[in-house]
Amino acid sequence: MRSNDIEKVLYSSEQISEKIKEIAKQIDNDYQDKPLTLIGILKGSYIVLSDLSRAITIPHHVDFMSVSSYEDTESTGVIKVLMDLRNSIKNRNVIVVEDILDSGLTLSHILEMLKTKEPASISVAVLLRKPTQVKKNVDVKYLGFDLNPPEFVVGYGLDYNEYFRNLPYVGVPTQEAIEKYSNK
Numbered sequence: 001m002r003s004n005d006i007e008k009v010l011y012s013s014e015q016i017s018e019k020i021k022e023i024a025k026q027i028d029n030d031y032q033d034k035p036l037t038l039i040g041i042l043k044g045s046y047i048v049l050s051d052l053s054r055a056i057t058i059p060h061h062v063d064f065m066s067v068s069s070y071e072d073t074e075s076t077g078v079i080k081v082l083m084d085l086r087n088s089i090k091n092r093n094v095i096v097v098e099d100i101l102d103s104g105l106t107l108s109h110i111l112e113m114l115k116t117k118e119p120a121s122i123s124v125a126v127l128l129r130k131p132t133q134v135k136k137n138v139d140v141k142y143l144g145f146d147l148n149p150p151e152f153v154v155g156y157g158l159d160y161n162e163y164f165r166n167l168p169y170v171g172v173p174t175q176e177a178i179e180k181y182s183n184k
C-alpha cells in the first residue's frame with residue numbers, strides 16, 4: 001500500500017528486489033574464491049545492504065562507515081569520518097554500497113580514504129544514480145537504476161529529514177509531506 005505522503009512510486013519493492021537479485025548474481029560470479037567485504041555507508045545504505053548481503057551466496061564480511069555529509073563541510077571540502085570500519089580491509093576485495101549517487105562528492109572522498117587502507121580491489125554498488133548531476137566521476141560497477149529526471153526521492157533507506165527510510169519502495173514525496181516534515 002502506498003503511503004498518502006507519496007505522490008508516485010518510481011520503483012516498486014518487486015522491481016528493486018529483482019534488480020538486487022541480478023546484482024547479487026553478478027557479485028557471486030565476480031568474487032568467487034576471493035575475500036570480499038561489503039561496506040555500507042550509513043545511514044542510507046542499510047536497507048539495500050541487508051537485502052544485497054542476503055542475496056549474495058558467496059562468503060563475505062559486512063562492515064559500516066558513517067561520514068559527515070558533504071553539504072556540512074562544503075567550506076573545507078573535508079569529510080569527517082564519524083564511524084570507521086571495525087575490521088581491516090587490507091588485501092580484501094571491497095564493494096562500497098550506497099543508496100544514491102548524486103554529485104558524487106561524498107563517495108569519491110570515501111573511496112580516496114578507503115584506498116589508503118590497501119584493499120586488493122575496490123568497487124561501487126549503488127541503488128540509484130542521478131546521471132545529470134554527477135560533478136565528480138565515480139565509476140559504478142553495480143547499478144540499480146538511473147534516476148532520470150533526477151527527482152528528490154525517498155524510501156528503501158532514503159530519507160527526507162530522517163523520515164520515509166522504511167518505505168519498501170522508492171517514490172516521490174508530496175509537497176504536503178515536504179512541508180509536514182520540514183521541521184521534524
Ligand code: IMP
Nearest residue numbers: 101102103104105106151152153158159
Ligand atoms: P553526493 O553524491 O555526494 O551528492 O551525496 C549523495 C547523498 O545525498 C546520498 O547518500 C543521500 O544521503 C543524499 N541524497 C541525494 N539525493 C537524494 C534524494 O533524492 N533523496 C534522499 N537523499 C538524497
Ligand code: MG
Nearest residue numbers: 042043044099
Ligand atoms: Mg546518505
